[in-house]
Structures are given as C-alpha cells and as structure tokens.
Amino acid sequence: VHGIQLSDMDKKIGSTMMENQIKTIFDELKYVPISDLERKEKMCLSFEEAKERAKIVSSVSYMLALVLHKGDEYLGYVTIDFNLAETVDNLFIDFYGKELLLYLCNEATITDKGAFVKRKVKIEKKNQKVGYNKVVIAFRNEYSVNGNGLHHFKDPSDNEEYLYSNFEPFAAHAMFPCFDQPNLKASLKLITITAPNWVVIGNELEKETISADYVLPKLKELKIPSAFFDKNLQNEKYVLREFNSTASISTYLFACIAGPYFCFSSPKKEGYPPMRIFSRGSLKHHVAPYAEEFFRITECGVKFYEECFGRKFPFSKHDQIYCPEFNSGAMENVGAVTYTENYVFKDPPTEEKMMDFAETILHELSHMWFGDLVTMNWWNDLWLNESFATFISNLSMAIGKGLERYRTIWTSFNKYKGWAYREDQNPTTHPIVATVHNTEDAENIFDGITYMKGASVLKQLYYLISHETFCQGLKEYFSVYQWKNTELKDFIGSLQNALKKKGSTLDLDSWVKQWLVTKGLNELKPELEATKGNLTSLKILQDVSANGDEICRMHMLDIEFYDKEFKKKTVERILIEPNPVTTLEKLKGISEPYAMIINVNDYAYCKVLLDLGSLKAFQKELHQVKEPLTRMIIWRSFWDMVRDGKASSKEFLKLVVQQAVYETEETIFTGALEYANQAIDSYVPREAKKVEKSLIFDMLLSRLKVEKSANLKKHIVDFIVSFATMEDHKKTLVKWLGEGTGIVDANLSQKNRYSIIAMLYEDKNYPTDAKSKLLSAELEKDKSDEGVRAKKTCEAAIPTPESKAKHWSWYIDENDKESEQMTIASMGGFMSWEEEELFKPYIGKFFEAISNVFAKRSRRFGRAFLMCLKPRNIDEKILFQYEELSKKLKEDDKTARKFILEEVDNTKRIIRALNIYRGKVVSQSNKLFILLLP
Numbered sequence: 006v007h008g009i010q011l012s013d014m015d016k017k018i019g020s021t022m023m024e025n026q027i028k029t030i031f032d033e034l035k036y037v038p039i040s041d042l043e044r045k046e047k048m049c050l051s052f053e054e055a056k057e058r059a060k061i062v063s064s065v066s067y068m069l070a071l072v073l074h075k076g077d078e079y080l081g082y083v084t085i086d087f088n089l090a091e092t093v094d095n096l097f098i099d100f101y102g103k104e105l106l107l108y109l110c111n112e113a114t115i116t117d118k119g120a121f122v123k124r125k126v127k128i129e130k131k132n133q134k135v136g137y138n139k140v141v142i143a144f145r146n147e148y149s150v151n152g153n154g155l156h157h158f159k160d161p162s163d164n165e166e167y168l169y170s171n172f173e174p175f176a177a178h179a180m181f182p183c184f185d186q187p188n189l190k191a192s193l194k195l196i197t198i199t200a201p202n203w204v205v206i207g208n209e210l211e212k213e214t215i216s217a218d219y220v221l222p223k224l225k226e227l228k229i230p231s232a233f234f235d236k237n238l239q240n241e242k243y244v245l246r247e248f249n250s251t252a253s254i255s256t257y258l259f260a261c262i263a264g265p266y267f268c269f270s271s272p273k274k275e276g277y278p279p280m281r282i283f284s285r286g287s288l289k290h291h292v293a294p295y296a297e298e299f300f301r302i303t304e305c306g307v308k309f310y311e312e313c314f315g316r317k318f319p320f321s322k323h324d325q326i327y328c329p330e331f332n333s334g335a336m337e338n339v340g341a342v343t344y345t346e347n348y349v350f351k352d353p354p355t356e357e358k359m360m361d362f363a364e365t366i367l368h369e370l371s372h373m374w375f376g377d378l379v380t381m382n383w384w385n386d387l388w389l390n391e392s393f394a395t396f397i398s399n400l401s402m403a404i405g406k407g408l409e410r411y412r413t414i415w416t417s418f419n420k421y422k423g424w425a426y427r428e429d430q431n432p433t434t435h436p437i438v439a440t441v442h443n444t445e446d447a448e449n450i451f452d453g454i455t456y457m458k459g460a461s462v463l464k465q466l467y468y469l470i471s472h473e474t475f476c477q478g479l480k481e482y483f484s485v486y487q488w489k490n491t492e493l494k495d496f497i498g499s500l501q502n503a504l505k506k507k508g509s510t511l512d513l514d515s516w517v518k519q520w521l522v523t524k525g526l527n528e529l530k531p532e533l534e535a536t537k538g539n540l541t542s543l544k545i546l547q548d549v550s551a552n553g554d555e556i557c558r559m560h561m562l563d564i565e566f567y568d569k570e571f572k573k574k575t576v577e578r579i580l581i582e583p584n585p586v587t588t589l590e591k592l593k594g595i596s597e598p599y600a601m602i603i604n605v606n607d608y609a610y611c612k613v614l615l616d617l618g619s620l621k622a623f624q625k626e627l628h629q630v631k632e633p634l635t636r637m638i639i640w641r642s643f644w645d646m647v648r649d650g651k652a653s654s655k656e657f658l659k660l661v662v663q664q665a666v667y668e669t670e671e672t673i674f675t676g677a678l679e680y681a682n683q684a685i686d687s688y689v690p691r692e693a694k695k696v697e698k699s700l701i702f703d704m705l706l707s708r709l710k711v712e713k714s715a716n717l718k719k720h721i722v723d724f725i726v727s728f729a730t731m732e733d734h735k736k737t738l739v740k741w742l743g744e745g746t747g748i749v750d751a752n753l754s755q756k757n758r759y760s761i762i763a764m765l766y767e768d769k770n771y772p773t774d775a776k777s778k779l780l781s782a783e784l785e786k787d788k789s790d791e792g793v794r795a796k797k798t799c800e801a802a803i804p805t806p807e808s809k810a811k812h813w814s815w816y817i818d819e820n821d822k823e824s825e826q827m828t829i830a831s832m833g834g835f836m837s838w839e840e841e842e843l844f845k846p847y848i849g850k851f852f853e854a855i856s857n858v859f860a861k862r863s864r865r866f867g868r869a870f871l872m873c874l875k876p877r878n879i880d881e882k883i884l885f886q887y888e889e890l891s892k893k894l895k896e897d898d899k900t901a902r903k904f905i906l907e908e909v910d911n912t913k914r915i916i917r918a919l920n921i922y923r924g925k926v927v928s929q930s931n932k933l934f935i936l937l938l939p
Contacts, residue, residue: 065191099178152332154179167264175444260338305407315480337372384447392459424453478503525553530614566598571629628667654688688918798834859901
C-alpha cells in the first residue's frame with residue numbers, strides 16, 4: 006500500500022474481510038489452495054515459448070470476475086476458453102499471483118502442487134483435448150506496488166483508494182491467469198465486485214450494474230461460486246458490474262481501473278466515440294480547466310486519423326484516465342487510455358507543456374488503430390506501434406485541422422531526437438527492428454531507438470514518398486490486416502503497393518536494409534572550397550558514430566546558406582548517396598556562404614557537424630538565425646561536440662550564457678538549459694561546479710527581471726533552483742519562499758517550493774530547525790502525495806552518516822512494501838556531489854548491491870537505483886569498477902548488462918570531458934572551439 010501507509014485499523018478490517026471470505030470459499034469449493042513458492046524469482050516468456058504456444062492455441066476468450074477489496078489483496082475467478090490444434094507436453098498459462106483457490110481443466114480438478122510453479126500454471130497433456138478446452142481458475146493475489154499488474158494507491162489527502170492496471174509488455178498475467186503474448190488475441194468479458202461508491206472502467210461499455218441484493222442470482226447465472234459475494238460484501242453493499250465483451254485484442258491491452266474516480270463527460274457528438282476523462286476526486290479541480298482542450302485535441306485527432314487511415318475509430322468508446330504513480334507517460338489500453346498525473350496541471354502550464362500533453366494524447370489515440378486494431382506479432386516489431394505513433398502524432402500537430410496552436414511541434418520533435426542520438430551511440434544500441442529473445446528484451450527496447458529514431462526514419466520516408474502515397478499505403482494496411490497481427494513485411498508491402506500504383510520505382514527493401522535492420526547513427530559534415538567568393542566544391546562527408554554498423558545510408562535533406570546579415574540565400578533539397586562522400590555538383594559556382602547548415606528542416610536522421618566557418622559564425626551570432634527549428638539543430642550540434650569530447654564543456658557553458666539570453670522560443674530555451682545542467686552535472690570537475698552554476702544562475706536571474714513572456718518566466722523559475730549553490734543565491738530563493746519573487750507571472754509552484762527546500766536540506770550549514778520549519782509549513786498546506794514524496798526526498802538529503810545509513814538499508818531491502826515511486830522519490834534526494842567524504846562508503850556498497858537490485862526488483866526500480874545512487878565524483882577508479890562489474894554479469898542478466906554497459910560508456914565520456922575542461926586533453930576540434938569563442 007503506498008502514497009500513505011494504511012492505518013493498523015484499516016489493515017485489520019481489510020485483512021479480516023479477506024480472510025473471512027477465503028474461509029467461505031474454502032468451505033464451498035472444498036479445495037486445498039496451491040501457492041507458487043518460487044514466484045519472487047524473475048521469469049519471462051521466451052520467443053520460442055510464445056511461438057510454439059501460438060501454433061496450437063487459438064480462439065481464446067476470457068470471462069474474468071474480480072472482487073476488488075480495499076486493502077492489500079483481491080480475489081479473481083477466470084474461465085479461459087480456447088481451441089487446441091494438438092495436445093502437447095509443455096502447455097502453460099502465465100500467472101504471477103499468490104495462490105490458486107481452484108483449478109479445473111476440462112472439468113478435472115487439478116490438485117498437484119507442481120501445477121503452479123515459477124509463474125506458470127501447467128496444463129498437463131492428459132487433461133488437454135484437441136479442439137475446444139475450458140480452464141477455470143479461482144485465485145488470490147496482492148495488489149501491485151510497482152505500477153505493473155493491478156496497482157493500488159491510497160490518496161493521503163482523503164484516504165480514498167484507487168486501482169488501475171498496466172500490462173505492457175508482459176504484465177497482464179500479474180493481474181490474472183492468461184496466455185500473455187500479443188499474437189494470442191482474445192475477447193474479454195469483465196465482471197467486477199466493488200464498493201458501491203467506486204467507478205469501474207474497462208475496455209468496453211458497462212452492460213449493467215447490479216445492487217447487492219441481486220448479486221447472488223447473477224453469480225449463479227454466470228456460474229461463479231456464491232462465496233465470491235459473502236455476507237461481509239453483502240453487508241457493505243458491494244455492487245456487481247458486468248461489461249460488454251471486447252473484440253479480439255491482445256492481453257497487454259486489457260484494462261481495469263477502479264476507485265472513486267471523478268468523471269468529466271464530453272457531450273455526445275455525431276461521428277465521434279463517447280469520451281470521458283477520469284481523475285482522482287482530490288485532483289478534479291486541477292483537471293477541470295483543461296478538460297475541454299483535452300476533448301478537443303482528441304476530436305481533432307480522431308478526424309485526422311480517420312482520414313489518413315481510411316478507417317473509422319474502431320472501438321465503442323474512448324475513456325482517458327489520470328492514474329496515480331503511473332510508470333510512464335501513458336498507455337494505449339483499448340477504450341481506456343491511462344495517463345501519468347504529471348499531466349494534471351496544478352499551475353497554468355506553459356505552451357511547451359501543453360504541446361507535450363497534446364502529443365501524448367494524439368500518440369495514444371493513434372494506437373487505437375496502430376497497435377490495438379492491428380498489432381505486432383511479437384515484440385521485435387514493437388516499432389510498428391511506437392515509431393509510427395510518435396511520427397503520426399507529431400504530423401497531426403504539424404498539419405491537422407484544429408491543431409494550429411501546436412504548429413511548432415517539429416522543433417520539439419528535434420529536441421527529443423536527442424534521446425535517439427544518445428541511445429544509438431551506446432554500446433547497447435540495436436536496429437529499429439530489434440532481436441527480441443524474450444519479454445525482458447522487450448522491456449529493454451522501449452527506448453529512444455524504438456520511439457524517436459523509428460519516428461525520425463518514418464518522417465524521412467513520408468517526405469520522400471509524399472503524404473498522398475503514405476496515406477494510401479496505410480489505408481491498404483488497415484483494410485487488409487484489421488484485427489490481425491502483423492510483421493515488418495506486411496507494413497512495408499502495403500507502402501510498396503502504394504508506390505507502385507503511383508508509378509514509383511523506389512525500392513523499399515533497400516530502404517529497410519539501410520534503416521530498419523542495421524544499427525547506429527551517421528555523421529554528416531560539409532566540406533567547402535571557394536575561390537574569389539564562389540564555391541568551387543561542396544562535398545558532404547558521411548561517417549559512422551560510435552558503436553554503429555559500418556554502413557553509409559541514403560539521406561534526403563535540405564541545406565541552407567546564409568549571408569553575413571543571416572538572411573537565407575538559398576535552400577537546396579539534396580539526396581545524400583549511401584557513400585562516404587557525396588559531391589554536390591549543382592551547387593558549384595554559387596556565392597560562398599557566410600554560414601551553412603545541413604538538414605535544416607530535419608527530414609534526415611543524422612548527426613549534423615558544422616564546417617569551420619559556420620561553427621565560428623553560429624558561436625557569435627546564433628540568435629540571428631530566424632527559424633526556431635534551425636536554431637534547435639545548431640544547439641544540438643554544439644552539444645554533440647561536448648558529449649563526443651570534441652569541445653570543452655567550459656566553452657559550451659559560455660555559449661549558453663551568451664546566446665540563451667536572446668532565445669525566445671520555449672523549446673530551445675529549455676533545451677539549452679537542459680544541456681547546461683547536464684554539462685555541469687557530468688562534464689565539469691567538482692571544484693568548478695559552483696562557479697559554472699553561479700554564472701547560469703546570474704544570467705537567469707537577470708533575464709527574469711526583464712523578461713516579458715509569461716511562459717519563459719515560468720521556465721526560468723523552474724530551472725533557477727538547480728543552479729543555486731552560492732549563499733547569496735540560496736538567500737534569494739529562501740526570500741522567495743516567504744515573500745514571492747516580486748515579479749508578475751513568476752510565482753513559485755508547489756513543486757518549486759519543495760525543490761528549494763530540498764536544496765536547503767542538502768546543505769549541512771543551513772540550520773536544521775530552520776529547514777524543518779520550512780518543510781513543515783509546506784506540508785501543512787499540502788496534504789497530497791506530492792507532499793509525501795517531497796518529504797521523503799528532503800529526509801534522504803539530510804547530510805549525516807546516520808541518515809544515509811538508515812535510508813540505504815531501506816533501498817536495498819527487497820521485501821520492502823513501500824510503493825516504488827515513493828522509494829524512488831527518496832533515492833532522488835540521497836546523493837550529492839558536494840559532500841565527497843560522506844558518500845565514500847557508498848561507492849563500494851553501490852557496486853556490491855546493484856546486480857542484486859536488478860535481479861530482484863523491477864526494471865524501473867533498478868534503473869532508478871543506478872541513476873540516483875551511482876557515484877557522483879568520477880575518476881578512473883570508478884570506471885574500473887564499472888568495467889569489472891560488466892565482466893561479472895552473465896548473458897542472462899540482460900537488463901543489468903544493458904545499463905551497466907551504458908554506464909561504462911558514459912563514464913568514459915565523463916572522464917574525457919573532465920580532462921578537456923582541466924586542459925589535460927586538447928583535440929584539434931577542441932582547440933578550434935576554444936579559439937573561436939569570444
């Protein structure tokens with residue numbers, strides 16, 4: 006139970022109700038329960054297991070009844086109907102649960118203790134039949150605390166309890182027994198028994214609600230044991246809800262959300278599915294101001310996609326639910342899309358935040374067609390879901406009717422391409438169409454390559470073949486493959502057919518080989534020669550970035566040339582050949598440009614390097630470039646130089662101070678500050694961090710005082726806390742806590758206030774009583790889970806050996822029942838680069854613990870443990886320990902290996918950057934960067 010701990014009385018009441026009901030069930034069923042004693046061991050589904058099971062299992066349907074108690078546990082009863090092509094020795098149902106209360110297979114009662122082991126419910130060959138089969142399982146399970154399966158949250162502001170499911174890629178079986186793989190699509194009839202004040206949201210519309218007095222006859226009709234509605238539930242007036250059966254969909258798309266959610270309904274409109282928005286009751290007043298825009302964006306998306314895809318919205322409704330402690334941005338459950346509460350705006354959002362929110366809404370909406378209606382066969386084609394949804398949602402914002410507010414989306418798209426560039430240069434990079442041996446591999450490819458690289462490649466293909474041809478291919482794809490599972494060849498085949506109808510000879514097989522089944526990133530750099538003010542030669546040199554396959558690719562892109570007044574002279578669209586050198590003959594003889602930039606419209610997926618003349622020009626006059634997208638691309642190029650050890654972080658930070666003061670585009674301004682934050686955190690020596698932070702802080706404070714844009718003021722206030730290290734800076738922020746900033750449209754949000762206090766908690770010189778008083782004052786006003794998390798972050802930041810020891814013991818306790826989000830919030834406050842001696846004992850502890858953390862805890866927890874608790878002061882000794890750890894990890898330790906190998910690479914980059922900053926390493930590129938800056 007999390008967010009806030011249940012009181013002893015709550016636990017006693019919940020436990021007593023559950024145990025009494027279990028006793029009633031035992032009395033009725035006369036069955037000795039089977040427990041999975043090895044369920045804590047991590048298990049995954051292999052591709053081979055899924056392939057063999059899909060060969061013989063078909064026509065699957067589920068009837069699932071859930072008794073959703075308040076407290077720690079729930080009960081379930083599921084019937085699984087399916088056909089078998091043949092009987093086999095190794096057939097099983099997936100289930101990560103606590104106990105089987107009844108197990109029937111084709112009317113045979115299964116009592117063998119070995120029938121439920123390591124998250125598998127085995128179906129013995131002797132109990133199977135060729136043709137129709139029926140399995141019945143009654144079960145008991147715990148609610149999840151890690152955001153997967155059926156997650157439970159208790160709201161500290163009003164003590165209400167909320168549930169939601171989250172299954173992708175392999176967690177439906179953490180809620181109920183099922184064949185948990187994407188190509189065993191099935192229909193689901195959901196039935197719930199809940200407290201009378203709870204709302205329940207499933208994939209389909211509710212068929213009927215039955216009050217407590219009439220539940221038993223309904224259970225009899227459904228052939229569910231009457232013990233599932235015992236006297237306690239009758240006395241509490243629990244109600245039964247029956248939902249319509251779903252279409253045939255993948256198990257990871259099933260959904261069950263329950264609790265006293267507040268509902269916002271959109272008026273029914275012709276041509277649109279019924280739409281509702283749900284949130285916790287305590288947040289409804291924050292959701293209300295933005296519900297209309299939420300609905301409007303969704304409606305615009307429905308019309309845009311129906312036109313592009315040639316297929317009406319495929320499901321009966323479209324609910325959208327804000328969920329507490331949600332693991333990701335959102336999840337595309339059929340008819341019940343779930344969202345993080347980060348999109349609940351407690352303060353007026355900036356345009357950048359609204360654009361991010363709109364993109365998420367449209368991304369998830371597109372999945373109703375691309376992912377839900379048509380689903381990949383196995384997780385190696387996850388890109389068919391995520392790359393496409395990322396691209397098409399951005400495209401809809403760029404050209405869709407009614408979405409004109411979000412037309413600058415391609416600048417934001419370029420900013421987030423950095424995620425792909427970073428991952429594609431890691432030693433763990435992979436092709437867009439990845440090799441996925443099992444579901445652990447699947448978890449690890451929800452990354453920048455699957456989302457942003459795949460979307461970037463689709464963007465280039467879209468502009469290469471035209472909007473009309475692209476949409477024609479999509480219409481054929483949905484017409485042929487609706488309700489089915491597909492592979493790469495199916496999608497590419499539909500696009501190839503569309504090209505043929507247009508008379509095009511473009512071979513997509515060649516494009517697939519270059520872009521989808523090879524890994525890595527190409528670097529493109531112009532090489533110019535000029536005589537008497539005119540170009541005599543212009544070549545584009547193509548190379549491969551770190552860890553990529555040795556392949557040059559075809560790129561379609563635009564080149565832009567500028568004169569000394571930074572007026573565009575020429576924009577040329579060119580095709581870069583898949584060779585190390587492409588000579589642009591047609592540009593011979595044009596006037597020598599003062600500066601130039603390749604890939605100005607960001608059609609290509611490549612790392613852009615600047616020629617010497619342009620590097621010098623943009624360093625001095627970047628703000629003169631009028632197009633926001635072009636400025637974003639140039640900032641990215643400068644940042645890549647720092648990451649790659651070709652430029653000093655010191656000089657880059659000077660660039661930020663000099664150029665960010667001119668920037669008026671939100672996305673670019675925040676991007677530059679994010680780069681600055683990363684540069685100081687990772688690529689600046691400990692002894693220089695305070696000075697560098699101080700320079701950025703002073704620049705931001707000066708700009709805040711004169712800034713006219715309300716949006717930019719909000720961003721400055723958000724960022725300024727992270728650059729405050731000097732005593733006078735801290736005094737300024739503490740004054741803001743008491744008196745406000747004194748600047749119009751620059752109010753502190755609650756999150757800002759907690760960030761300032763957390764900074765003070767980290768400071769050993771700031772009086773303990775004073776900071777405790779400040780935190781208590783905030784918590785008195787804020788009874789929400791945000792306050793609980795902030796308190797945990799602050800407590801973890803207390804710079805004493807005793808506090809650190811207590812918190813470390815908590816983090817490594819694999820039996821801890823606290824919610825992962827609360828623990829991660831605490832871990833976020835634990836480390837600091839300032840108190841080196843305090844953290845020395847934890848370097849060894851970290852390297853001792855990290856392997857077991859990945860082995861025993863969720864992927865999300867393991868990654869958070871690594872990112873929050875890794876050593877902050879990096880040197881060759883730390884690198885050696887990472888390298889030694891990577892050697893000890895086994896091949897099966899897939900997630901740990903991925904993140905540790907990436908950390909090895911990251912640590913090498915940090916050491917090189919620190920040496921460059923200190924002047925110990927000076928590359929030719931670095932010399933140029935330093936010399937050219939004013």
